[in-house]
Amino acid sequence: MAKVYNFSAGPAVLPHQVLAEAQSEMLDWHGSGMCVMEMSHRGKEFMEIIHDAEHDLRGLMGIPANYKVLFLQGGASQQFAQVPLNLLGERDSVDIVNTGHWSKLAIKEARRYAKVNVAASSEDRNFAYVPDEAGWQRDPKAAYLHYTSNETIGGLQFPFVPQSLPDVPLVCDMSSDFLSREVDVSQFGLIYAGAQKNIGPSGLVVLIVREDLLGKARADLPTMLNYQVHADADSMYNTPPTFPIYISGLVFKWLKEQGGVKSIATRNEEKAGLLNHVIESSEGFYHTHIDAPFRSRMNVVFRLKDEGLEETFLLEARKNGLIQLKGHRAVGGIRASIYNAMPIEGVKSLANFMQDFARIHG
Amino acid sequence: MAKVYNFSAGPAVLPHQVLAEAQSEMLDWHGSGMCVMEMSHRGKEFMEIIHDAEHDLRGLMGIPANYKVLFLQGGASQQFAQVPLNLLGERDSVDIVNTGHWSKLAIKEARRYAKVNVAASSEDRNFAYVPDEAGWQRDPKAAYLHYTSNETIGGLQFPFVPQSLPDVPLVCDMSSDFLSREVDVSQFGLIYAGAQKNIGPSGLVVLIVREDLLGKARADLPTMLNYQVHADADSMYNTPPTFPIYISGLVFKWLKEQGGVKSIATRNEEKAGLLNHVIESSEGFYHTHIDAPFRSRMNVVFRLKDEGLEETFLLEARKNGLIQLKGHRAVGGIRASIYNAMPIEGVKSLANFMQDFARIHG
Structure with a gap:
């Protein structure tokens, strides 16, 4: 496995x-x-x-x-x-x-x-x-x-x-x-x-x-x-x-x-923050149309500037053990759902992958 | 266990x-x-x-x-x-x-x-x-x-x-x-x-x-x-x-x-038959009010002649590893549900227990 x-x-x-x-x-x-x-x-x-x-x-x-x-x-x-x-x-x-x-x-x-x-x-x-x-x-x-x-x-x-x-x-x-x-x-x-x-x-x-x-x-x-x-x-x-x-x-x-809801909420903020930081510091390589105060802490939805690269992103992510990242068919793009049970290590792994991918393809 | x-x-x-x-x-x-x-x-x-x-x-x-x-x-x-x-x-x-x-x-x-x-x-x-x-x-x-x-x-x-x-x-x-x-x-x-x-x-x-x-x-x-x-x-x-x-x-x-539905049906007949045989040969110790052609092969429902003994029956059965035999609260008595997944060994074990119980308490 x-x-x-x-x-x-x-x-x-x-x-x-x-x-x-x-x-x-x-x-x-x-x-x-x-x-x-x-x-x-x-x-x-x-x-x-x-x-x-x-x-x-x-x-x-x-x-x-x-x-x-x-x-x-x-x-x-x-x-x-x-x-x-x-x-x-x-x-x-x-x-x-x-x-x-x-x-x-x-x-x-x-x-x-x-x-x-x-x-x-x-x-x-x-x-x-x-x-x-x-x-x-x-x-x-x-x-x-x-x-x-x-x-x-x-x-x-x-x-x-x-x-x-x-x-x-x-x-x-x-x-x-x-x-x-x-x-x-x-x-x-x-x-x-x-x-x-x-x-x-x-x-x-x-x-x-x-x-x-x-x-x-x-x-x-x-x-x-x-x-x-x-x-x-x-x-x-x-x-x-x-x-x-x-x-x-x-x-x-x-x-x-885990310390209850208050604790997990802090961790959820941290997890979403890691991904949003990568998106915001990617100089437009990744972008989201959601206004900052309303971005979900549970479902981080974003697109690549070059939408033609999204398939490659998903394939490469899968090779790195990062799966089910495809956005809903109604909106396309990428969606990372990071509910309570997603460990911060998983989010860090995705954040690192996103940075690497942007460096290679940017 | x-x-x-x-x-x-x-x-x-x-x-x-x-x-x-x-x-x-x-x-x-x-x-x-x-x-x-x-x-x-x-x-x-x-x-x-x-x-x-x-x-x-x-x-x-x-x-x-x-x-x-x-x-x-x-x-x-x-x-x-x-x-x-x-x-x-x-x-x-x-x-x-x-x-x-x-x-x-x-x-x-x-x-x-x-x-x-x-x-x-x-x-x-x-x-x-x-x-x-x-x-x-x-x-x-x-x-x-x-x-x-x-x-x-x-x-x-x-x-x-x-x-x-x-x-x-x-x-x-x-x-x-x-x-x-x-x-x-x-x-x-x-x-x-x-x-x-x-x-x-x-x-x-x-x-x-x-x-x-x-x-x-x-x-x-x-x-x-x-x-x-x-x-x-x-x-x-x-x-x-x-x-x-x-x-x-x-x-x-x-x-x-298991050989499909036809096979399991034969086994279900056999399982119900084992319990019905004990009931019918118990000289009234066990009885059911359901007419013979209509007795369920899935849920064998019966009573003891002495209904006051039913609690003891259930307790003794449990001690023998035979559980969840209590009849539905709407009708009382005993119910043995013997669906497809109940192995014949379980039914034999219950049949033997019933015979022993009738011998001791009859």
């Missing part, structure tokens, strides 16, 4: 320690004689696993007691429908901020169930920035305001948390920067995150919702899409995705050992 | 060979340097995994070319809504056969979207039998007929495939006997199965649907619940549950090595 650093945008690299632990207990979890995949979800062993996962997540994020934590399926894409179908209640409109690919999908799906007011958009400059909050056109009667804290494809990240108006809760798609920096959960009505970036394997979405927002689901909503049903059953209404929950629980324990 | 045999109804025992293989390639799948959980779902490695899984499943079941195979999330419970919401089209009613717990849940959810005609029911005798098909009250204008081929909780299994009326396709919840015996897929319009019994880990549902039934989804259906969307995207509309799909693919390969 060649040592590789995997910059995939998701599913993404997991902590080596987590995979090694999962490997060591694959045939026998804690003397039970079973793999976690073989356990009844209602047995005491798995109940312990899901309880610990929720407990550790609550500790890491400081989730207040009046918020439910749900382990669901269907990914963030399903939430684009579930959020309006569960939260609209008596209202008929929602506010959404448009900052790129995932915001646009959230808007498209929400439009099927509600009037959507695009409170702000940065599409005029190809999503290079987050519009200044002072200029947002908000509707005080909206059921909620939805935003995407990190655009995985565009490489744009909110440096602030929008204001939560009285009676208009904040809803955040935090899929690609969940647990990567400190947030005050009490500012939000609902947070959701697909697991396959900073949490664990795909097939799991974690949802944090303030209890008073439950119970407003549309009457004809499929039972499995109703937050209240899952909240009442502690995510055990039906068989949950047990193995993804188990791996996520191991990731939460690993994150605690 | 004590050797145990795990009779859980699901999530359930997996083939040892599959878990050992998953363990051995946990840190490096086929020299990629990545765990399967870390792979982009659109990368060539995972594309190979999902392609092979579908190819092997098609081979095992002889799935005709005009059927799509979809790897979805949400379990069978979500299908209880998705099936009517996708298949009703211009029609307004469906036929459902009621043979127990899971049928009843399917009926309850379908009633939210359609007129439900219960074409037959065995509730009059506590679901001890499957009603004779000659007496079913079918509606020739129903959008489909839905049945549950194996009732996991009740321990009742269809020994036949119902007739597919012209223009009324057959829909089967095959969650707990999928791949356990030969079926002619061309008799069905749609088959679905939660993975966590005979396929792989929870968090995955496999759906086989005849192509001409696609494209009738209700206009306001959430995009993620629309079969057509997933069919058009080859189950890659959004990030699928990659690790459960990988494990399922390993199970399909294992099943091919």
Whole structure:
């Protein structure tokens, strides 16, 4: 096995320690004689696993007691429908901020169930920035305001948390920067995150919702899409995705050992800083169109001045064990996803490679 | 680690060979340097995994070319809504056969979207039998007929495939006997199965649907619940549950090595026969209320004449390494789930234990 650093945008690299632990207990979890995949979800062993996962997540994020934590399926894409179908209640409109690919999908799906007011958009400059909050056109009667804290494809990240108006809760798609920096959960009505970036394997979405927002689901909503049903059953209404929950629980324990969210946030700043420094000091060999304050710490997206060299860049990177660096097909270029589990050594290795490549081809 | 045999109804025992293989390639799948959980779902490695899984499943079941195979999330419970919401089209009613717990849940959810005609029911005798098909009250204008081929909780299994009326396709919840015996897929319009019994880990549902039934989804259906969307995207509309799909693919390969579905069906008959023989020859110490032709080969459900002894039975069984034998809380008693992956040695061990226990306590 060649040592590789995997910059995939998701599913993404997991902590080596987590995979090694999962490997060591694959045939026998804690003397039970079973793999976690073989356990009844209602047995005491798995109940312990899901309880610990929720407990550790609550500790890491400081989730207040009046918020439910749900382990669901269907990914963030399903939430684009579930959020309006569960939260609209008596209202008929929602506010959404448009900052790129995932915001646009959230808007498209929400439009099927509600009037959507695009409170702000940065599409005029190809999503290079987050519009200044002072200029947002908000509707005080909206059921909620939805935003995407990190655009995985565009490489744009909110440096602030929008204001939560009285009676208009904040809803955040935090899929690609969940647990990567400190947030005050009490500012939000609902947070959701697909697991396959900073949490664990795909097939799991974690949802944090303030209890008073439950119970407003549309009457004809499929039972499995109703937050209240899952909240009442502690995510055990039906068989949950047990193995993804188990791996996520191991990731939460690993994150605690790293010093928690505050510590990892400092490291994430440092990691992104290394790559941004190479880009900025490359005299235009590498460039990004994202304005500096809004560059994502999770997905560093850039292009080469000579776009014809990008294939060579990717090939050479792969030869150096730096893989999955190709930008999303919607935007092209290069994308280095450097989530919590990407070690700083991987980022340094990429930074060195970028400098060498620029020297040779510049 | 004590050797145990795990009779859980699901999530359930997996083939040892599959878990050992998953363990051995946990840190490096086929020299990629990545765990399967870390792979982009659109990368060539995972594309190979999902392609092979579908190819092997098609081979095992002889799935005709005009059927799509979809790897979805949400379990069978979500299908209880998705099936009517996708298949009703211009029609307004469906036929459902009621043979127990899971049928009843399917009926309850379908009633939210359609007129439900219960074409037959065995509730009059506590679901001890499957009603004779000659007496079913079918509606020739129903959008489909839905049945549950194996009732996991009740321990009742269809020994036949119902007739597919012209223009009324057959829909089967095959969650707990999928791949356990030969079926002619061309008799069905749609088959679905939660993975966590005979396929792989929870968090995955496999759906086989005849192509001409696609494209009738209700206009306001959430995009993620629309079969057509997933069919058009080859189950890659959004990030699928990659690790459960990988494990399922390993199970399909294992099943091919076992000689395929026909072979495993013979072994399943033999396994169920061993336990039924002990029950029938116990002079009433053990008994089951299910009529003989309809006893499940997957979930052998029985009681002790002295129900007060059942706790002792479960405790003693556990001491002998025979675990997760407790019946579902809805029905009580004992349930031995003996899916494909349960080795005959496990069933023999249970049969011997049952005989010894009856001798001591009889």
